[in-house]
Amino acid sequence: MMNSSHWENTYSSKAVHERSWSESGISDSLSELIASEISKQDTIIDIGGGSSTFVDSLLSDGFEHVFVLDISRTAINEAQRRTGSMGTRVSWIVEDVLAWKPLTKFDYWNDRAVFHFLIDPIDQRKYVDQVREATKSGSHIVIATFSPNGPEACSGLPVQRWSAQQLSALFADFCTVVSHTEYKHVTPWGSSQSFMRLHVKRN
Template sequence: MDRHEHWNSIYQTKAVTDVSWFESDPQISVELINTASSSHGRVIDVGGGASRLVDRLVATGFESVTVLDISEIALEHAKARLGAQAAQVHWIVGDICQIAELPPCDVWHDRAVLHFLTEPNDRRKYVDSVTRTVRIGGHVIIGTFAVDGPLKCSGLEVCRYDAGTLSRELGPRFKLVRELSHTHLTPTSKQQHFFFGLFELLPLLVASTLSPGSSV
């Protein structure tokens, strides 16, 4: 089964409130996004699925809100919940490792998507996409399973991260400005340890002067 079929079958067969990653209130994400963009600029939620984060972003009045997901069924759930407000959101169905271009943004948010990219080539494409999409000086929020988090989710293997490994994965242009640990309680009351990093995208020249061994 390919990724698209895999995720569609999950969103077809389970209630959105029963999936292990369900949050009734995406509090950590909201707080980090508000920290990253106090002026409420342009946000993209990558792999947003049926998350309630989009409701909060629209209610706050962010300048533009884009939600991307590989599963159109997940996005249909979110649209149905939002009703008329769904028209205020830019919805994109696609695989983050395949998509050529995304609307420019001030804040990139990803809760529990990067950690499914177990192939280095996919992770390289993901980082290329972030770098092309986020404005210089903009912010990237990534939440993944922590190093003591689950080894699998939805039957798929994951990569687990801490501040060091996530910073290395993203590369020298991403400056870690805040990190936090979070214990997520699943709908069946299991604890899952997450790591969240808030990064600033540095200009190429600044990043290359910080990177050991690089020449300007």
């Protein structure tokens, strides 16, 4: 189980440019969403969205039903402050993804650099159960983790690195693979991290 105090401390003690996962400019989660051709009325959730700017792009592109969930209140406050009046249209949720009781069936589930912190197979199974609970037939699920070529830790915590094959096996009994992409994220201090992004569609 992950620890909310770690994330509260991290967001309150490190500025945006001191967090390895901060992106310069538009979030790399956006390209996959655009490729999925979902509609502006579809319901989107960014799991462990933190203070990612993905939500800013969704709001300015006119998506109407946007949710951001994160275990850290500090991160959500930061995103709320940044998005200002546009952000009042977002459903902000402070919860542990594993403990949360989803009340909505989402059309699009996005996770960038959150699932990889679940290193216990029991937690990984719980996460997949949450995906099953919170999505429906036709929903898109997009998960980006460190790839086998990526770092072994993130934010000082150990992570599990995933190949496309290993990651897609978790969803094989209820989803079909749309695409998988290995790509590089460049941290604010210029080091390169290899990510694996898997996009599956629920059968």
